Amino acid sequence: MAYELHYWPSIQGRGEFVRLALEAAGADYVDVAREPGGMKEMQSYWSDESVQRPPFACPFLVDGKRVIGHTALILHYLGPKLGLVGAREADRLWTHEIQLTTTDFIVEVHDVHHPVGTSLYYEDQKPEALRRAQAFRSERMPKYLRWFETILERNPKNKAGSMPHLVGGKLSYVDLSLFQIVEGLRYAFPKASAKVLKKTPLVLAVHGGVARHKQIAAYLASDRRIAFNSQGIFRHYPELDG
């Protein structure tokens, strides 16, 4: 049975981290809310009182009777099924830990343009966003990207001349997520991210390797890949790019 991904149909957002994993593995899946009637189906998980374990938010994955919420948990669940995580328990936990750090990073990326509240428009919190963006560009973005670079440097399986990986010697879902982060930062903060990425060559090498992955390249060229836009997590407001 096909996996069902439930997520907002018009943005990459958090759902994109799951889409990339499903696409890289060539998995059979339905992006439910992008199908006719799909939004209603997604929302029934919140409105229907017979759902015993309603996820707090989307994305969530439906796999038969299983309903699993939270991006990082969905990937932890799918990883072994899609062949996108190592076999050892220690590797699975470490991969999950990296994804959870990615989750934290994404919250901070989002809050650059929404420092006051998610229910307000960006236009209602521009002065606050300007201040938050400054701290994000000068401290938070470099700190996260340096950490990714460090763990790439310290992964003993990485060798000069071939694509590096965050965990072990093969592609895992966190490599795909790091690709998405680089894509998003380049879109949202082209100037500020260029300065930091210059100093993180291994992060860039992961990005390049994922972009060349056959299934991912096909996905990125397809209309299944939603373009970045100003409703998503990564938004390009030039004033926030310094």
Added chain:
Amino acid sequence: MAYELHYWPSIQGRGEFVRLALEAAGADYVDVAREPGGMKEMQSYWSDESVQRPPFACPFLVDGKRVIGHTALILHYLGPKLGLVGAREADRLWTHEIQLTTTDFIVEVHDVHHPVGTSLYYEDQKPEALRRAQAFRSERMPKYLRWFETILERNPKNKAGSMPHLVGGKLSYVDLSLFQIVEGLRYAFPKASAKVLKKTPLVLAVHGGVARHKQIAAYLASDRRIAFNSQGIFRHYPELDG
């Protein structure tokens, strides 16, 4: 061998969710940074280049050769060992999902007093905090607490007259975390939280049940429990309580 918890020594913070689990189970553990020389030991995980898999931040748990970062992942790892999660995989995943939602909630609680950046003082972001607090009190706090109430209502194992649980029929680490959230909200937002908690009787019943838990009651009365203060996640600034 005793578990080693590595976390800031002077605040409850995120480490408290792990402390509560270790205490409830009567586990043998060392709160490393509160011991002489412990801060240096904790920081060596970031400064020592021979650490192959450095956690991004604390809390992290050291269990023999294992180093595990992220509150929710530590609890997912410890749950089965401490008898604080159900045996079925579906229950473990659901418990982890609830904890991840708690993590998201905690980020929002923290950002009420730090909407612009973690590196600035609260005093440097008071106008922004006032705006963010309003959205938190009127929308976010009620939304999270209502979700907890809903899943308590829908847990078929809960029966009138006995302590309810978030998952299955016995205490799990997310019940302890929900206790901590109620404690923290009551400390930080006594007026605003009282209004919401009036409408979530099952959440209050979990809080009361955990407070009466023998090991937890002993812990709360001990000097191992750090008092709430204005360096932690939950901070009482009367102007943010509406």
